[in-house]
Structure formats: C-alpha cells, structure tokens
Amino acid sequence: MCNLNHASLCTNMKRLGLQRISRFLMYSALYVQCLLAVEMTVDPPSNIQIEDLGTLGILEITWQPPASMSNMSECSAWYELTHQVVNEERWKSVRIKRQTYKEAFDLGKDIVIKIRTYLEGPCTEEREVWSEWVEINYPTHLQGTPETKVKDFKCINDKFETLICEWSAGELGSNSNYELQYWQEGMSEKxxxxxxxTENEINTGCHFGSEEFELFSDLFICVTEMPGMDPIRPSYFIFQLQNIGKPGVAENLTLTMDISGDFDLNWNEPKGKIPAHCLEYEIQSKNQMNMWETVAKQSESRYIFKRSETSNTCIRVRGKTNxxxxxxxxxxxxxxxxxxxxPSYNLGLKWLYCAVAVVIILTGLCVAASMYTVRMKRQWSKKLQYKAKELVYDIDPGHNSRC
Structure with missing residues (x-):
C-alpha cells in the first residue's frame, strides 16, 4: 500500500513539473516578443514644411520619411495627420501614403497639426508599429487690433443666382476701410x-456681379484693410454655395374647398435656379390666438388639410433647400x-337675377291671362250661338234647327 501511494505521488510530481516547465517556456516566449516589440520603434516624419498657397485658406503640408527607415525598405510606411476642422470643434484624422497633404484652414486662428509614422511588414514581423506624434504650430501673424475686425458676417446665395455678403463694421480709424478678397478652385488668383x-462711406457688404461660382466647392473669403490704409485684423471665411442658398418667395397661392369641406392649398415653385427636387416647404396657419403655427413641412407644392385643423383659415408658405x-x-x-x-355674389348680379325673375313671373302671368281670355271668349261664343238658335225656333217653330 505504501509503495502504491509513493508511485502515485511521484507521478503527480512529474506532472506538476511538466506544467511548470511549459508555463515557463510560454511566458519566456511572450517576454521575448514583448522585448522585440519594445525594441522595434519607428521615428516620426522629418523636415515638415507648411506653405500658404495664397488662396485665402489652403495650406500645403510636406515632409520626409524618418532617416531610420532607410534600412527598412521591405516594410510599407504611411502617415497619419490630425487637425481641427475649419468652423467646427471636432478634429479630423487622415491616413495617407504620400508625403504631401492639402487642407483648408481658418487663417484667422493659430493652426495646430499633428503627424506620425506607421510602419508594417517583415521588418516588424507583420505587426503595426507607430511613432510618437509630432506637433506643428503654424502662427498666422495677424495685423491690426481685434476691435477692427468685421462683425456679423454672412453671405446669402439668393435663388442660386446672386451672391451677397454683408457685415457690420468694427472700430475703425479715419484712414481705414474694408476690402473683400475671394478665391475658388479654378481661379488663377484671388x-x-x-x-x-457702403454705410457712412465704409464698406459693409459686397454684391457680386456675373461671376459663375461652382456649387459643392469651397469659396474662400477674406475681409481685411484696403491697400495703403491702416491695418485691420483680417477675417477669414469658407463657404460652399449650396449651403448658403435662399430660395425666392412661393408664388400664386390658391385656396379652394372641395365637396367634403377640406381645403386644397396650391402654389407655384419660387423663381430661381434652385431645382424643384432641392426644395422643402413650411406651411403655417393662424390658431385661435391669431398666432402662426406650423401645419406641415413637406417637399410638394400642394397641401390638403381638414377645415377643423384651423379655426381661422389664413395660410402662408416659405421654402428652403433640403x-x-x-x-x-x-x-x-x-x-x-x-x-x-x-363665396359672395356681386350686388349688380343680385339685381339682375331679381329683374330676370320678375320678368319671368310677369311673362307667366300674361300668358295665363291670355289663355283665360281666349277660353272665356269661346264660352261666350257658344252661349251666343245657343241663344240665337232658341230665338229662331221661337219665331218659326217649323224651322229645323239642324239646318
């Protein structure tokens, strides 16, 4: 019995030893892989350059691969850039293989761009390795005091036909005025x-002429000082014209009522170059408090609603790009x-209808009187004939009355 227990104990100890050895080998392999991962590093891009292309907002960023990658030709490299999206609070991230990148920025603010290197291939044992971020600050060197900047700047693409930009003037000196510069892709220069x-001899807006701007393409605008005048803090704006469109007024509204008492509202699409399929409409009606409230929003230029939906049937419509x-x-x-x-009838028509009715009645009475007179004449004629026969018979009894 003791020998059997001793053999079982030996077997268990051997199994425990094998488990420990296998765990040691596994952990050793993992440790070696970790050491390799730690040792395998890649450097960030080098010689990073940022160039203003003179288009009121587009910057070109160029760089060179890190010098440490010269011996890693068997691996593929790409780069990740991140920066803040213009006119928004969020950041944009992009991965590219080329060593140049163009993007629109608000040149009225300090610009921060981050870039790093990614590496993957045989040199990294097919694992993805990346460098530390490199942060580049692009100062804008703005002139003029902040109080001189324009205020409440807005542009409206009226009916997709005319572009109008307006603003309020800042605090300007006697030798200051605003100049609006603009550029869009396809223009050789700004x-x-x-x-x-103008207002009080100060430029407060620009009415663009017959320029043909492209939809779905950025329009860059800068409002700064006139050449030769005191400096003004420049303001930069970027628009896409389809996003600042304003349709014309809906025309020829008609309101009719069908047999069931429902109202049928129709109107013509507003004039302009905005396609019909790009429009949506808001329909409002007055409530019991004589205040406007929205009845519907839709894409069609017709709306049918129950008369019970509104107590005071006054309607108005406006449109917007969808x-x-x-x-x-x-x-x-x-x-x-x-x-x-x-519906109401004209007073003159009422008198006309009354006159026609009187004429019809009088005509009917005249016809009836005429018919009555003819009838009475016939009756008197028969009576006279009968009396004449009776008189002849009394004078000559032998006379045959049938002759």
Whole structure:
C-alpha cells in the first residue's frame, strides 16, 4: 500500500513539473516578443514644411520619411495627420501614403497639426508599429487690433443666382476701410470685390456681379484693410454655395374647398435656379390666438388639410433647400398671407337675377291671362250661338234647327 501511494505521488510530481516547465517556456516566449516589440520603434516624419498657397485658406503640408527607415525598405510606411476642422470643434484624422497633404484652414486662428509614422511588414514581423506624434504650430501673424475686425458676417446665395455678403463694421480709424478678397478652385488668383455696399462711406457688404461660382466647392473669403490704409485684423471665411442658398418667395397661392369641406392649398415653385427636387416647404396657419403655427413641412407644392385643423383659415408658405442638396441654408421670405373667404355674389348680379325673375313671373302671368281670355271668349261664343238658335225656333217653330 505504501509503495502504491509513493508511485502515485511521484507521478503527480512529474506532472506538476511538466506544467511548470511549459508555463515557463510560454511566458519566456511572450517576454521575448514583448522585448522585440519594445525594441522595434519607428521615428516620426522629418523636415515638415507648411506653405500658404495664397488662396485665402489652403495650406500645403510636406515632409520626409524618418532617416531610420532607410534600412527598412521591405516594410510599407504611411502617415497619419490630425487637425481641427475649419468652423467646427471636432478634429479630423487622415491616413495617407504620400508625403504631401492639402487642407483648408481658418487663417484667422493659430493652426495646430499633428503627424506620425506607421510602419508594417517583415521588418516588424507583420505587426503595426507607430511613432510618437509630432506637433506643428503654424502662427498666422495677424495685423491690426481685434476691435477692427468685421462683425456679423454672412453671405446669402439668393435663388442660386446672386451672391451677397454683408457685415457690420468694427472700430475703425479715419484712414481705414474694408476690402473683400475671394478665391475658388479654378481661379488663377484671388480676386477683389468690384461692387461694394457702403454705410457712412465704409464698406459693409459686397454684391457680386456675373461671376459663375461652382456649387459643392469651397469659396474662400477674406475681409481685411484696403491697400495703403491702416491695418485691420483680417477675417477669414469658407463657404460652399449650396449651403448658403435662399430660395425666392412661393408664388400664386390658391385656396379652394372641395365637396367634403377640406381645403386644397396650391402654389407655384419660387423663381430661381434652385431645382424643384432641392426644395422643402413650411406651411403655417393662424390658431385661435391669431398666432402662426406650423401645419406641415413637406417637399410638394400642394397641401390638403381638414377645415377643423384651423379655426381661422389664413395660410402662408416659405421654402428652403433640403438635406438632399445642402447641409444648411436660409429660409425664404414668407409668401403673402392668404385667407379663405366664403363665396359672395356681386350686388349688380343680385339685381339682375331679381329683374330676370320678375320678368319671368310677369311673362307667366300674361300668358295665363291670355289663355283665360281666349277660353272665356269661346264660352261666350257658344252661349251666343245657343241663344240665337232658341230665338229662331221661337219665331218659326217649323224651322229645323239642324239646318
């Protein structure tokens, strides 16, 4: 019995020893892999350059691969850049293999760009390895005091036909005025506004002429000082024209009532170059408090609603570019107010109808009187004939009355 227990104990100890050895070997392999991972590193890009292309917002970023990659030709490398999206709070990240990158930035703010290297291939045992981030600050060196900047700047693409930009003036000296510069892809160089709107001899807007701007393409605008005048803090803006469109007013509103008492509202699409499929409409009606409230939002230029949906049937309509054609836009002006009126007849027509009725009645009476007179004449004629026969018979009894 003791020998059997001793053999079992020996067997268990051997198994325990094998488990420990296998665990040691596994942990050793993992440790070696970790050491290799720690040892395998890649450097960030080198010789990073940022160039202003003179297009009021587009910067070109170029760089060179890290020098440590010269002996790693069997591995593929790419680069990741991250920066803040213009006019937004979020950051944008992009991975590319080339060593150049162009992007639109707000040149009125300090620009921060981060870049790092990614490496993968046989030299990294097919594992992805990346470098530390390199941060580049691109100072804008703005002139002029912040108080001189324009305020409340906005641009409207009216009916997709005319571009109008307006702003409020900042605190300017006697030798200061604003100049609006603009550029869009396809232009050989930036241009200057030719038709300013002014207030107290200060430029407060630009009415663009017959320029053909492209939709779905960035339009870069800078408002700064006139050449030779005191410096003004420049303001930079980037728009896409489809996102600042404003339709015309809906036209020819008509309101009719069908047999069931429902209202049928129709209108014509607003004039302009905005396609019909790019428009949505808001319909409002007055409530019991004589205040406007939204009845519906839809894409069709017709709306049918129950008369019970509104106590005071006064309607108005406005339009806007929809989400299928633009990310944003302006509502059009409201159409003229259209109110339902019960059908009423003209007073002259009423007198005409009355006169016709009187004539018809008098005519009927005359016809009836004529017929009555003819009838009475016939009756008197028969009576006279009968009396004449009786008189002849009394004079000559032998006379045959049938002759």
């Amino acid at each position: 241009r200057v506004c030719a038709h300013y709107m 989400i299928y054609c633009a990310d944003d836009g302006y509502w059009s002006e409201w159409s003229p107010e259209l109110c339902w009126e019960e």
